[in-house]
Amino acid sequence: MKYTDLNGLPCELSFVPGSFEIPSKHVLVIAKHEGKWLMTDHPQRGIEFPGGKVEAGESLEAAAAREVYEETGGVVEKLEWFAAYAVYDEPAFCKTVFAAKVERIDSVNLLETKGAVLKETLEDTGNFSFLMKDPGMLKIMEKVKALGKWED
Incomplete structure (x- = not known):
C-alpha cells in the first residue's frame, strides 16, 4: 500500500516480510496487556504505540522489547513480526511493526x-x-484489530 504520511512524505506499507530493500532500523510495537491496548503517552505528541530506534548490535526483536519496557514498563511475553513500512525521506528509512503480548507492567x-x-x-x-x-x-490498526492479536 502506497500512501503519503502527514508530513507529506511518500510511504509504502507491507504485511509481507522482506518487502523492502532498506534495512529496518526502527521498530513499532502494537501490544496488548490483559485484553487492553498498551500505549504510551509522549509528552509532546500524545498517545501512541511504543517504538523507537534499534541500537548498535541489537536485533529488531530485542529493540522492540526494550522500547516497550523503556516507554511503558511493559515486559513482552510474546512478539511476532506483523508489518513493515518504508518512509522515503532523506535518507529513506524502514520501520518494522511487531504485535506483542505483554506479561506485566513494571514500575x-x-x-x-x-x-x-x-x-x-x-x-x-x-x-x-x-x-x-x-x-x-490506520491500515495497521484496522488489520491488527481484525486479526485479534494476543487476545487474552
Missing part, C-alpha cells in the same frame, strides 16, 4: 514518556499522536 524510571496507557479500544478520544492518524497507521 520503571521513564525518560522519554509519561508511561503506560491502557485502552479498551483504538478509537481516538482527541489525545492520539499525529503519528496514529496517517493512512498507514
Whole structure:
C-alpha cells in the first residue's frame, strides 16, 4: 500500500516480510496487556504505540522489547513480526511493526514518556499522536484489530 504520511512524505506499507530493500532500523510495537491496548503517552505528541530506534548490535526483536519496557514498563511475553513500512525521506528509512503480548507492567524510571496507557479500544478520544492518524497507521490498526492479536 502506497500512501503519503502527514508530513507529506511518500510511504509504502507491507504485511509481507522482506518487502523492502532498506534495512529496518526502527521498530513499532502494537501490544496488548490483559485484553487492553498498551500505549504510551509522549509528552509532546500524545498517545501512541511504543517504538523507537534499534541500537548498535541489537536485533529488531530485542529493540522492540526494550522500547516497550523503556516507554511503558511493559515486559513482552510474546512478539511476532506483523508489518513493515518504508518512509522515503532523506535518507529513506524502514520501520518494522511487531504485535506483542505483554506479561506485566513494571514500575520503571521513564525518560522519554509519561508511561503506560491502557485502552479498551483504538478509537481516538482527541489525545492520539499525529503519528496514529496517517493512512498507514490506520491500515495497521484496522488489520491488527481484525486479526485479534494476543487476545487474552
